[in-house]
Amino acid sequence: QVQLVESGGGLVQPGGSLKLSCAASGRIFGIDDMAWYRQAPGEQRELVASITSGLSINYADSAKDRFTISRDNAKNTVYLQMNSLKPEDTAVYYCHAGVRRRRWDVAGDYWGQGTQVTVSS
Numbered sequence: 001q002v003q004l005v006e007s008g009g010g011l012v013q014p015g016g017s018l019k020l021s022c023a024a025s026g027r028i029f030g031i032d033d034m035a036w037y038r039q040a041p042g043e044q045r046e047l048v049a050s051i052t053s054g055l056s057i058n059y060a061d062s063a064k065d066r067f068t069i070s071r072d073n074a075k076n077t078v079y080l081q082m083n084s085l086k087p088e089d090t091a092v093y094y095c096h097a098g099v100r101r102r103r104w105d106v107a108g109d110y111w112g113q114g115t116q117v118t119v120s121s
Helices: none
Strands: 002-007 010-012 018-026 030-039 046-051 057-059 067-072 077-082 091-100 108-111 115-119
Touching: 002 091, 002 108, 018 030, 018 091, 018 115, 030 067, 030 077, 046 067, 046 077, 057 067, 077 091
Parallel strands: 010 115
Antiparallel strands: 002 018, 018 077, 030 046, 030 091, 046 057, 067 077, 091 108, 091 115
């Protein structure tokens, strides 16, 4: 079984920074795309940023120029550096990854449990 565990969330003041981490563990042959999503109260879950195995990156308009997604394949980990945080960034942030458990497997979709980010004075 593959498990994704997020960390790094918390309370931060507007204009501050946080760095989220998501580590994959379990039976893993390789990881394809990795992404961060978020869901605010009363809102739909939305894609924040994604990064492919080839390091192609996409950002939501709200994240562009403020957030940076990166990955460390040796650690099976994806990061989200968040700068210039705004109250509207407050949400539960979820990690997603496409994971192959064995060489002959197709990639499956896996989600973390989420980590709360609160931006408030």
